[in-house]
Amino acid sequence: MNIKRYNHKSIESKWQNKWEKEQLYKTGEDKKRPKYYILDMFPYPSGTGLHVGHPKGYIATDIFARMKMMQGYNVLHPMGWDAFGLPAENFALKNKTHPRTSTDKNIATFKEQLGKLGFSHDWEREINTTDPKFYKWTQWIFLQMFKKGLAYESHEPIIWCPSCKTGLAQEDLEGGKCERCGSDVERRPMCQWVLRITDYADRMLNDLEKLPEWESSIKEMQRGWIGRSEGAEVQFQIVNKRKELSSEVSELSSKEDGFITVFTTRPDTLFGATYFVMAPEHPLVTKITTQKRKAEVERYIRFAGSKSELERTELTKEKTGVFTGSYAINPVNGEEIPIWIADYVMMGYGTGAIMAVPAHDERDFEFAKKYNIPVKPVVAPFFEANGDMKDKVREGIPTKKRNIVYALVKNPKTNQFLLIKWPEYKCSTYVVGGIDEGEDIVEAGKREVLEETGYKNLKFIKEIGSEVHVNYYATHKKENRYAIARCMYYELENEERDEVSEEEKNKHEAAWVSEKDVDKDMIFGNIIHFWDIFKKEEKVYCENGISINSDFLNGLKTKEAKEKTITWLEEKKLGKKAINYKLKDWVFSRQRYWGEPIPIIHCEKCGAVGVPEENLPVKLPEVERYEPSGTGESPLSTIPKWVNTTCPKCGGPGKRETNTMPQWAGSSWYYLRYIDPENDKRLVDKKKEKYWSPVDFYVGGAEHATRHLIYARFWHKFLYDIGVVNYEEPFTRLQHVGLIMAEDGRKMSKRWGNVINPDDIVEKYGADAMRVYEMFMGPFSQSCAWSTNGLVGARKFLEKIWNIQLSIKNYELYPSSEYKRIDDNLNRLLHKTIKKVGEDIEGFKLNTAVSAMMILVNSMEKEKEISKEVYEKLLLVLSPFAPHIAEELWGELDNKESIFKETWPEYDQELIKDEKIQLVVQINGKLRDTIEVGADISEDDAKKIVLESEKIKKWVENKNIIKIIFVKGRLVNVVVR
């Protein structure tokens, strides 16, 4: 047979045209077939076009879609454009063209580039967020939210980017700067539309558990972003201690005004609050500041306000603050604690005011240290022996309470520490003993050191940490103990020493050890705890424990203490259980041109009125200048003809809302529109939605883990609530795509001049080679550097497949059963490959799918003759990866229909089993031999063969065989000694 050379160019364009002409990818509802909706995150059509990294995800979904299609699924695999947003607008400003013009041009470029890669998208369902027929429904969703009170106008100061000249949402920041342009952002008081996403916070959080096919890292990010924390709100009454100044706080004399609420996740530490802090922006700051402190407080507020958002959150920065002159009454004990202003407290979280508990919060501790505010421990670390330890508390025995002292002694001359070694327990501790009734703890420590080790002259230095509670079983006394332990630190003045009693000597011995060995033999958590504090000089204990110094909470574990405090506060009406989120309501107004107009009319009489649905879409008008004014006015406000309208409610004069929606609006629901793209009566037909939804598989960049995917889930749940969609979650399975970096390891960017254009690759090596290579590079979700050398490998693989056409036997002369015999080995490998490729595509392990095909092809290449059957099945599994060459070769074998109308090959269960295996023989776990045996060899036979092997005899000789381990179909391990 004479074959042509593999010419990718003619093949690829030929089949692309043919597939389009034959509408191979046209999708419709078909109740008879199971549906599969596979979706890519639609691209933003930028002016620079695609680089080779962009299509990686599309290639993968295309492979998946084609396989599903061949497996008999009705596959929806659409594509569209997320085309609103700042880049198009900035480009328009610079080049004096309408954003529409550049957007359309970019879309055309993208579409052409994607077309060359041979994707199976159904272009009849193409959508474009900037198309009025599309954004009509974006506006419609907004109106429904407005009707339900989920879209509201807010006058709270918002984040403002002075360079982009627009307000931003919290999510639009990256490291405290504008994520688009990197500018420092400001806070600006402005009226804007806000979406009440926090109403959905709990549902979004809880429903993450209903998404087992989402990557856990992305779910984790969403959890972090929602940032739910449970705690309490507590009311502190504001007073002024000094009577003579009381008139200054007279404004607060009425009961309601006299309280400030704080949020805390640790209500159990309320007794440890030693001061109170308010954010500089807190509205009550000016009211509670005394005349005397006024100047200083105002200076501080100006200082804090002048800092950028970034400077303020700089963690390394030292804490600053200023005393207001007023005091707050701690509701649990009536203590008056000073009120400070400090910018480490943020107005945006909780209530903008906190109770500060320096003993149990690192930030409060740092602040208290700087300003000499007392630190009062109210939680004792708690240790309980657990597991199989001997000293585990035993049930049915009374517990004795004891005060004990640990004495940590250092010899400053040698820098060694005095420890007690307990041979019976194989561990060491500090000197330890009980405190007698009424005895001074420092003296008790000295006494114990003398009794146990004989050292007489100690100088007390300081206490290490504070009290620690331990619950254990005292084996020598046969009783349970609850010990309240404190640790005293001494230094040896001299080495003068008394003789130690025989009794003490028998129990344990004293030893001096260097600092690095102190914790070597320590097994008790409480002892190690003190040592950690000693080493780090750390005094803040932020974990759970047992409440102390806390009146009615004393002795309770943190969890119970929290509950009891909340109950107490609720009874006294001084606080309540509360939940807080990091997630903020979504600031939804942008003062820019290229976005969906917000469909609201402002009327003096009726306020904000929604545009009647029949008047949608509110089309984006033509303007002279797209330039944002910078004053917070949108460019749309410069068109009186458009702005001035009538109020739909009262018919009086009305003004249109001139702000537009953020770029994320359209992408929050676009996937629904693919289902029913032409419908002008509804956003989506409910029956069609029921058929296609939810999206079975969604593939896209991890950078959208918290924004797009949170917004989309929020809108979807809202649409579910108002009955537009049938399912509560939009995306069943989610997979993120790893970036393709440039050959130099950096991101591909015009800036570095390292961009590789897919057009060039397609031209030179072909779309099929590029598709195969990008899948072969590495694990799909991992980022990986591009290598043109690697691409050549993929191309060679395709050439091999092309060339082995020559080895196909004249299939008309032989019955296919005959091949089965001849090609038995190949056939087995083929069936294994079919299995592996199918499973790997399903699991999105596309790199190993390619490698499995390579192994098969290498093996086929070695054969002089191969059967048509084997070759055809190879083409079938190859076809999703390299559709053009597979289709071409399929046609060469006289097939009249497209390979994609063929069904996905099944593998033969019998053929994937090995008849013979290489039995691994180990001696003591080390490989010593492999023996070829039948796959189903029995344990006894295997052992017999192994022990007869010459190689093994050598190892077993003169040794005792302890046991022989047999793993069926795998190995025999002989344990000898």
Place this chain on the structure above:
RNA sequence: GCCCGAGUGGCGAAAUUGGUAUACGCGAGAGACUUAAAAUCUCUUGGUGGCAACACCGUGCCGGUUCGAGUCCGGCCUCGGGCACCA
């Protein structure tokens, strides 16, 4: 600082989840064909020692569990990603 993820040849990476470590590809070296080169094909390619059979070492580091650990446990180190004064 906190929460994820990862560390395997010269490089991209495999490893049926505890059972032959380095499949597949790239690169490199040697050879064949050729006047020559490219292309193609064949062989070699973790390290050390040895003529060899073979032996020892080897999956970031230290320790543990196990007949057996890249895989599990404990403690570090390094690199990516996310969050970051969130009370």
